[in-house]
Amino acid sequence: MSSAELDEMIKALSHPVRRDILNWLKQPEVYFADQEHPLSFGVCAGKIDQKTGLSQSTVSAHLATLQRAGFISSKKVGQWNFFSRNEEVIQQFLTRLTDQL
Amino acid sequence: MSSAELDEMIKALSHPVRRDILNWLKQPEVYFADQEHPLSFGVCAGKIDQKTGLSQSTVSAHLATLQRAGFISSKKVGQWNFFSRNEEVIQQFLTRLTDQL
DNA sequence: ATTGCATATCGAAAGCTCACGATATACAGT
């Protein structure tokens, strides 16, 4: 992971809503129990919109930021977009940060 | 460490120059070998100014940000101000982040 | 007391981030 990538990752984490989202995605069955689609697809963008209380466009941008940083991936199914954590990347990030700090 | 404190800490790390400074302070004998004062005091603000290449006032603000976040402490000796890392706080931060992420 | 050095604080300009509503795109069902 390059220094520029690390920078992008830390910046992605530097907004509380984005950290909340990452946290919710850790236990979808707890935070998104009401999702009609199987949680194995990931969590549907709309559900995340609801949970934050922010506007649809704002949350879409936050999700894009997290994805650009590599922390989450999306999987398109029909008209829905499902998001889930990249545990490996998150682990790598923590290792790298622990090293570099 | 409260959620607000964690937020302040992550924001403090979200600028590359501040991460550089933290990093340099990890091995002062490597990065500040030319300091006249004993490195046991910490590293003198002026030395850090030089190393960044930024203006004195800018670096002073970065140091204040790192200190407010708890990552570094300062010790005034005569007209100089010496900065050093708070290893314990840094460790706690990493533990907390690993937990919460 | 005055001068000089080290550092902090102030005020302003430039740039970045976040939030929103409006619009565009993409798919599904009729």
Place this chain on the structure above:
DNA sequence: ACTGTATATCGTGAGCTTTCGATATGCAAT
């Protein structure tokens, strides 16, 4: 084709961050 739903993208305004030079503060030496 048309309508509705889900999501992304665009444009904009408000607020925050970063940077600087200038100024203030605090200490040391003359």
